Amino acid sequence: EVQLVESGGGLVKPGGSLRLSCAASGFTLSDASVNWVRQAPGKGLEWVGRVKRKIDGETIDYAPPVKDRFIISRDDSKNSLFLQMSSLKTEDTAVYYCTTGPAGFPLFGVIKRDYWGQGTLVTVSS
Amino acid sequence: AIQMTQSPSSLSASVGDRVTITCRASQAIRNDLAWYQQKPGKAPRLLIYIASSLQSGVPSRFSGSGSGTDFTLTISSLQPEDCATYFCLQDYDHLSFGGGTKVEI
Numbered sequence: 001e002v003q004l005v006e007s008g009g010g011l012v013k014p015g016g017s018l019r020l021s022c023a024a025s026g027f028t029l030s031d032a033s034v035n036w037v038r039q040a041p042g043k044g045l046e047w048v049g050r051v052k053r054k055i056d057g058e059t060i061d062y063a064p065p066v067k068d069r070f071i072i073s074r075d076d077s078k079n080s081l082f083l084q085m086s087s088l089k090t091e092d093t094a095v096y097y098c099t100t101g102p103a104g105f106p107l108f109g110v111i112k113r114d115y116w117g118q119g120t121l122v123t124v125s126s
Numbered sequence: 127a128i129q130m131t132q133s134p135s136s137l138s139a140s141v142g143d144r145v146t147i148t149c150r151a152s153q154a155i156r157n158d159l160a161w162y163q164q165k166p167g168k169a170p171r172l173l174i175y176i177a178s179s180l181q182s183g184v185p186s187r188f189s190g191s192g193s194g195t196d197f198t199l200t201i202s203s204l205q206p207e208d209c210a211t212y213f214c215l216q217d218y219d220h221l222s223f224g225g226g227t228k229v230e231i
Binding site: 035037044045046047050061063064097099101102103104113114116117118119 | 127160162164169170171172175176181211213215217220221222223224225226
């Protein structure tokens with residue numbers, strides 16, 4: 001069964017740092033483009049960044065509000081994705097999801113799409 | 127960054143009604159558009175990808191159309207379980223979401 005499980009959320013003061021993890025099971029993470037998406041309380045969805053799949057060059061992209069503050073990395077030995085967040089602001093408060101999104105990836109000869117984790121809450125507050 | 131303008135922001139309709147939600151991109155995005163449904167406290171669920179392809183397991187009353195800058199999600203016969211917020215998402219250049227449409231019965 002394909003699963004994504006986020007962890008690492010919590011309460012942090014403005015200016016602080018936090019590292020989120022996204023552990024994948026049931027598929028090889030590097031076979032898919034994987035995104036971080038966040039949702040502030042009562043608000044819409046906001047794309048944070050992604051790492052493209054290995055065959056697309058593993059390019060890493062960021063949304064402008066987090067560029068230069070957040071770093072996405074992947075550890076293939078752990079089949080996990082990470083989001084290192086620094087210089088956190090109150091407006092970074094949100095549930096953070098990792099997701100493969102609408103872009104398909106092959107799994108046992110079938111194209112699969114759109115797996116999401118359960119989300120992890122990050123609260124930035126003094 | 128590509129901006130996605132979604133309308134309306136909310137709507138109220140009756141069971142059995144035909145419901146249409148639109149999304150406009152700030153520049154042409156071919157057909158690199160997806161539609162999502164989200165219910166409170168849950169992760170979003172993909173309904174439509176590549177503008178008009180129905181995701182596996184999604185009821186056929188959902189359909190998508192459009193290309194370039196203008197896209198539409200249609201629910202042909204609204205059901206009570208369709209009460210949710212709907213988002214469009216472009217993945218032509220990075221990703222960006224529309225603001226969402228809350229659908230109520």
